[in-house]
Amino acid sequence: MATEILKVNNLKVQHKDHTTSRDIISDISFGLKKNRCLGIVGESGSGKSMTCKAILGLLNNSFDVKGDVIFNDIHLLKADKRKIRHIRGKEISMILQNPMTAFDPLYPIQEQMIETFIENLAVSKKEALNLSLKALEDMYMHCPKDVLKKYPHQLSGGMLQRIMIGIALALKPSIIIADEPTTAVDAINVVKVMEEFTRIKENHNTSMIFISHDLGAVARIADDVLVMKDGEIVEQGETQYLLRNSKNQHTRYLIDTRKALVDRFHLAVGQGEAHAIRSKGYL
Numbered sequence: 001m002a003t004e005i006l007k008v009n010n011l012k013v014q015h016k017d018h019t020t021s022r023d024i025i026s027d028i029s030f031g032l033k034k035n036r037c038l039g040i041v042g043e044s045g046s047g048k049s050m051t052c053k054a055i056l057g058l059l060n061n062s063f064d065v066k067g068d069v070i071f072n073d074i075h076l077l078k079a080d081k082r083k084i085r086h087i088r089g090k091e092i093s094m095i096l097q098n099p100m101t102a103f104d105p106l107y108p109i110q111e112q113m114i115e116t117f118i119e120n121l122a123v124s125k126k127e128a129l130n131l132s133l134k135a136l137e138d139m140y141m142h143c144p145k146d147v148l149k150k151y152p153h154q155l156s157g158g159m160l161q162r163i164m165i166g167i168a169l170a171l172k173p174s175i176i177i178a179d180e181p182t183t184a185v186d187a188i189n190v191v192k193v194m195e196e197f198t199r200i201k202e203n204h205n206t207s208m209i210f211i212s213h214d215l216g217a218v219a220r221i222a223d224d225v226l227v228m229k230d231g232e233i234v235e236q237g238e239t240q241y242l243l244r245n246s247k248n249q250h251t252r253y254l255i256d257t258r259k260a261l262v263d264r265f266h267l268a269v270g271q272g273e274a275h276a277i278r279s280k281g282y283l
């Protein structure tokens with residue numbers, strides 16, 4: 001069995017306000033194996049984003065986080081802030097659900113990329129600029145020099161998402177956590193972004209957590225999968241095995257909903273075209 005690069009034991013998250021506290025994540029445990037992709041699938045509100053934010057210490061103090069998160073023998077929930085910050089930039093990169101929130105609207109992309117590379121990779125400004133250009137070229141962007149000069153609002157969600165992926169890859173982290181990375185991306189770019197993730201998986205020594213509400217996307221990329229519902233893990237296992245053999249009611253529900261969607265798509269576009277799209281693996 002592959003070794004686990006990240007281990008989460010008995011993670012619990014509660015949201016507190018003046019009078020009440022509410023369980024958001026109730027006692028979940030899982031591991032991410034080295035150089036494998038773990039998918040987290042579940043409906044909106046099931047606790048996928050909260051799980052990742054809790055792991056990386058990104059929740060503010062209105063949340064109470066308990067349990068153990070162990071990355072390479074380091075207890076992330078107990079490590080000091082400086083150490084966590086370093087790990088979060090260099091070792092574990094998170095690609096956020098909404099790319100707009102990842103960039104500062106007041107500065108051009110170039111400045112933000114350069115700052116990130118200088119902070120995390122200890123490179124000179126000139127090297128950081130070269131890395132920025134290369135990161136965009138690696139994402140197959142046209143006119144990367146022009147893109148670097150733009151402000152976030154001058155670029156589409158899809159472009160920003162690909163820039164964020166480019167930055168994450170350039171940092172060469174041990175782990176990439178991608179939270180619904182195609183949400184803000186239009187249909188054509190979804191294919192490109194998904195190809196990017198497949199490339200990461202195949203070419204880099206990177207372990208990945210890939211979060212999606214779409215079981216189809218997870219099935220395409222993840223080796224192992226966690227199914228979440230109401231802040232709990234209802235089932236976990238090897239993706240293909242689980243898709244074929246799951247007896248869990250909620251997993252079956254997600255599989256059947258997905259199937260109904262694909263069937264409607266077949267009806268809408270006709271069997272021939274659906275087959276052509278499917279054969280490329282996008283359905």
Ligand SMILES: Nc1ncnc2c1ncn2[C@@H]1O[C@H](COP(=O)(O)OP(=O)(O)O)[C@@H](O)[C@H]1O
Nearest residue numbers: 015024042043044045046047048049050051231
């Ligand atoms: N900032 C917040 N404050 C309080 N509760 C929140 C906050 N963000 C999310 N939640 C709650 O946490 C639960 C899990 O949310 P989330 O992890 O964002 O779901 P998912 O990513 O699976 O769609 C939901 O019940 C949601 O209402």
Ligand SMILES: [Mg+2]
Nearest residue numbers: 048049097180
């Ligand atoms: Mg989410």
